Amino acid sequence: MQKNNNMAISDRKLREKEDLKKRILEAAKALFLEKGFEATSMRNIAERVEFSPTTLYLYYKDKNDIVYALHQEGFKLLAQQFKTVAGIEHPYERMKTMARIYLQFAEENPDFYELMFVRQGPILHVQKHNSDDWEEGSRTYNVLYENVIECQKEGLFKNLLPHNVSLIIWSTLHGMCTLHMHMRLDCVKFEDDYEVVPEKSRPEYIYESFISLLERLK
Amino acid sequence: MQKNNNMAISDRKLREKEDLKKRILEAAKALFLEKGFEATSMRNIAERVEFSPTTLYLYYKDKNDIVYALHQEGFKLLAQQFKTVAGIEHPYERMKTMARIYLQFAEENPDFYELMFVRQGPILHVQKHNSDDWEEGSRTYNVLYENVIECQKEGLFKNLLPHNVSLIIWSTLHGMCTLHMHMRLDCVKFEDDYEVVPEKSRPEYIYESFISLLERLK
DNA sequence: TTTGAAGTATTAACAGTGTTAAGTATCTTT
DNA sequence: AAAGATACTTAACACTGTTAATACTTCAAA
Incomplete structure (x- = not known):
């Protein structure tokens, strides 16, 4: 009692x-x-x-500890957004949707994105505690990698190493997100801008550019 | 007197x-x-x-003013590195060399790179003083853009808008640089790593991945 | 029931940050 | 020589992350 x-x-x-x-x-x-x-x-x-x-x-323990926990929250949020793509049967279509979700996530949650993929705070926490294995990032990368493998089984991305393709895709998406977030795109003025398409928003333009890359890799 | x-x-x-x-x-x-x-x-x-x-x-005026001046120094340094490519006659070869120089610059001067393309300090300074025209960035982008145009004159990058190609190339390079700098690549562990090539350094691997992208865009 | 030990929260403080207002020399001009 | 501009410094403000020392509460054993 x-x-x-x-x-x-x-x-x-x-x-x-x-x-x-x-x-x-x-x-x-x-x-x-x-x-x-x-x-x-x-x-x-x-x-x-x-x-x-x-x-x-x-x-x-310290501020980085909080920052790391927040960074985990960000990954939970992203994983939640990714859940919907499980229903898409064809890997290439799934890839395109994942890219759209990734770009949209960065656009809508720039602060989370910054924590997850840019700031060194969370990664320092990882290095101190988890012996250099960034679980959240690894999981996310492997989702992409598996998808690339599946695409290759369908005959896509021929003559390319899957890790190569994964790195290219991730880097391009990340580069587009961060250049945009950090205002390196809007502050660039073109010397020769005859092909400017002002009715398109920047995120739309970015997505279309990425798709045209994917079509070329295919 | x-x-x-x-x-x-x-x-x-x-x-x-x-x-x-x-x-x-x-x-x-x-x-x-x-x-x-x-x-x-x-x-x-x-x-x-x-x-x-x-x-x-x-x-x-303030710290951002110093940071902006340093960011300009960074661009001078990068421009200096780029000078050597003027002698390369074929635009595609020139493009490959420019990419190598860009990646090398980021690898060797991560702090400068951060100031030039990541931190918001310098860009805030631009927005306050130069009415949204980021001269240094614009100039650098236009060098890339002109090169893409030249490549297209040689029949490369067919059926792609030059601004599209430029954005893809810049984003990929930037993404690769920053993912590497911010330790998002080394902390990722592969679930399935049968194709790991440990004798290659990360920068080499990155450069090769980029080249295989370029070959595909070509 | 009293005593001592955890456990939990607070105050005060340290050493640092960017930045501004006010004051002090020094040098120039009238 | 007096007045004024120039160059620089001191003192201070309002912050930052973080720690040591202190108080207060709760709880188990003597």
Whole structure:
């Protein structure tokens, strides 16, 4: 009886601890999406969960620890978006849809994207704790790789190594996303712009360019 | 006589002022290359030129102003590397060499590359002062674009819009550079790695992948 | 029931950041 | 010699991430 009671209580404590840990992450995420990465500080997060700044350090080792957890959230979100493509039977069509989802994700969640694929914070955390295996990234890459393999079974991407194709596709998508996000595309002015197509939005233009690459690789 | 003397003195003063401005930039560059971007502060730079931190603000509006000047230095360096390709007559060979130089530049000067194509500091400076025309980037892009046009005159890159090809090439190179720099490639572990080629270094592997893309676009 | 030990949260502080306002020399001009 | 411009510095503001020391609460054993 006594024991059961104790266990119940310590269970509740554990639950409450987990709960606060989650609330800290939620607060961090909210601030992050409101004001961007650079602008959210430990003190900001602490204020929002109504605890002292130092309390956060009882739940997360340091800021990178929070940043890593957020980066994981980002991957969960991306995986969720990717779920719908499982129904597409032909690997090439699936590839095209995955590309569209990837580009759209970056467009709609630039701060998450930055954390997942650009910032060094999360990757430093990986190197300190997981002995150089970036699970989230590896999983995502392998989804792409498997898809390339399937395409090759259908006779596509002939005479190319699958890792080669995967690297090209990922790099191109990543390059397009980041050049766009970091405003390196809109600030470029063409000397000779007779073929400008102003009715197309930048993301549409990017997607079409990528598709024309894919068609060529095919 | 008096006037000449005065002019000479004020000339010297002006020269000294310009000189200090340059010395500040040199100090910034040195620190930047030694310790990286994140780790160099205004106070660091000031200490190195042996002036008070606030003096820097008499020569540069703010830190972004210095960062923008450094970003320009980076472009000068890249342009210098590119100079050698002018002698290559065939546009496709020229393109391949340009790609190699671009990748090598990013590999050897990751901090400069970051400033030129990733960080938002310099581009913010552009938006505040130059009404959205990123000269350095525009010039670099147009070099690529002109090269694509020349290739098409030789019958290459058929049925593709030149801006499309340019975007694909730049994005792929940029994506490869940044994924590598930001350690997103080395931390990925393959589930199925029967075709791993360990005797090749990452930069070599990247270059070869890019060339196989180019051959396919051709 | 008291005592001591965990566990949890806080205050104060450190060492740093970019940046500005105010003050101080020095040198030029009237 | 007095007034003014120029060049520079000191002091300060409002932040940042993070740690050490301290308090408060809860709980188990003596």
